[in-house]
Amino acid sequence: MxxxxxxxxxxxxxxxxxxxxxxxxxxxxxxxxxxxxxxxxxxxxxxxxxxxxxxxxxxxxxxxxxxxxxxxxxxxxxxxxxxxxxxxxxxxxxxxxxxxxxxxxxxxxxxxxxxxxxxxxxxxxxxxxxxxxxxxxxxxxxxxxPNCSAAGLVVALAPVLGALRPASIHVSTYQALSGAGYPGVPSLAITDNVVPFIRDEEEKVARESSILLGARAGPQVRALRTPIVAHCVRVGTREGHLEAVTVHARRRPSGDALRRAWTTFDPLRALSLATAPHPPVVVRQEPDRPQPLRDRWAGTPARARGMAVTVGRIRWTPPYLRFFALSHNAVRGGxxxxxxxxxxxxxxxxxxxxxx
Ligand SMILES: NC(=O)c1ccc[n+]([C@@H]2O[C@H](COP(=O)([O-])OP(=O)(O)OC[C@H]3O[C@@H](n4cnc5c(N)ncnc54)[C@H](OP(=O)(O)O)[C@@H]3O)[C@@H](O)[C@H]2O)c1
CATH class of the missing domain: 3.40.50.720 (NAD(P)-binding Rossmann-like Domain)
Structure with missing residues (x-):
């Protein structure tokens, strides 16, 4: 060293x-x-x-x-x-x-x-x-x-946005307890429960994702104009935010083209950044993935554990692309x-x- x-x-x-x-x-x-x-x-x-x-x-x-x-x-x-x-x-x-x-x-x-x-x-x-x-x-x-949910969402969306040219993007989150810091949500408020409200979260997800996916225009950013609509929910997992995403697409690329866009996405490959995961998006084929317990630490090399975003349950029924994305809120999102x-x-x- x-x-x-x-x-x-x-x-x-x-x-x-x-x-x-x-x-x-x-x-x-x-x-x-x-x-x-x-x-x-x-x-x-x-x-x-x-x-x-x-x-x-x-x-x-x-x-x-x-x-x-x-x-x-x-x-x-x-x-x-x-x-x-x-x-x-x-x-x-x-x-x-x-x-x-x-x-x-x-x-x-x-x-x-x-x-x-x-x-x-x-x-x-x-x-x-x-x-x-x-x-x-x-x-x-x-x-x-950005906000921990926006961080995972934009990495999952960036590879496929150009091919889909969305009319709108909808996301529902299942957010882990550690997203609220320590000691966080009282145990009696979340045990045997899910809480369909996290203060200011839906606004942050929409605003920050639009800026991140926007284009630089001189000294400013022109935010993505596609509406991003969010539901944010707290669930009793410890780490890892799961997100159900629906993209209403204007274009109809093939399913193979979408999969290739995700699996070949690696814009930082030429830089030697120690914490960058290669690849940044991991696509799972199993019908029941991604899951917080199994996928929160996705990312290689070892230093980039928890930095990859896992995408799965991809369903392309034009004009709707549906998938789940999972990212570690305190690592990729923090x-x-x-x-x-x-x-x-x-x-x-x-x-x-x-x-x-
Ligand atoms: N948790 C997540 O997944 C997540 C993801 C993305 C972004 N964030 C953001 O990251 C920030 C930290 O979140 P967290 O979840 O880690 O919260 P946290 O567990 O509540 O930790 C915040 C820490 O800040 C310390 N602190 C307060 N005032 C300080 C000061 N003047 N100087 C030094 N330390 C001070 C507190 O220290 P003491 O313990 O010593 O009092 C506390 O340990 C927040 O702004 C949060 O919104 C969190």
Missing amino acids: SDDRLGCAVVGAGGYIGQHFARLLADHPRFAPPLLVAGERSGGKRLADVWQLAEAPPAGLAEERLLRLGPAALARRGVPLVFSALPSGTAGPLERELVRRGVSVFSNAADHRAAPGAPLLVPEVNADHLALARGGRGRGLLVTN AGGSVLNAELALEAGRLPRRPS
Whole structure:
């Protein structure tokens, strides 16, 4: 492992997404093991003491204490790059302050999504939108990843959109409990139950997917005009959002052409981005896949586990294409998405080694 790895920190390291960041960054080939920054509940504890994920905490970071550090202290320590797993509301001012101090921020929070100069990014879908990130001359970059359901949906749709030229897209989600962070939904509200409401989720899925699938137009994005209509439902699974998608198509490509579009899709194949799955879409033929329990960790190589989107139960009855898509909400839709965005920015020469 080379020692010119870029220094970084995770803010919100005590939370669900923060722990996935720690897992992904403990031995990353291009980023050094992160400083772990927490809030009131986890500050001062060891990572192992706050760990909630099913797998063991990463050996190199398990004994590290979570620090209470603000933007000024992070900039003073020369940290050039911050991965943000902060709750919305807290994230907005803190991330702005980091960027103002020259620190680049890759965020999971909703506060700055698609704000001017802060693109929403899923590299397989809209890598060219990275050029919209303002930065340099004393200012850090600010790049956001989308809502966890939108992240899986756009990767599943991107390969087939051109062939279908949809009149509308409908999606119903079956979203895992960890999508609400830790401790999340009370057990008595979800045991023996499904909850057909997640605040603001349907609006986020529609808006953010339209932007990600839209086209760059000068300094802005022209959002996809096709209506995207969502139902969002919380179910009692632990990780992995399942989505039932119906595309009302204007064109009638062959079923083989659609399958080929999915199986040959790999727009990042020429770049060496450590967290990029190859292929990004895994197509399952079995009649009962994808399933959260079996498919949430799809993705090769090993570092990209949980980054692939699994598509299955494909039914093409023109003008309707129906399929299910499954993606790991906290990896593809969370920490892994941010790490992949930062790898793309590093590869593109957009990440300075010190606060700029
Ligand atoms: N969960 C998902 O699947 C998912 C997917 C995509 C995006 N997101 C977004 O990612 C963000 C994190 O979500 P989550 O699910 O990980 O939530 P979470 O489990 O509630 O974690 C949030 C963490 O932020 C920490 N925090 C609060 N204020 C802080 C501060 N000033 N400095 C440092 N840390 C601070 C808290 O720390 P303490 O524990 O120390 O108090 C808490 O552990 C949210 O904006 C969420 O919307 C989540």
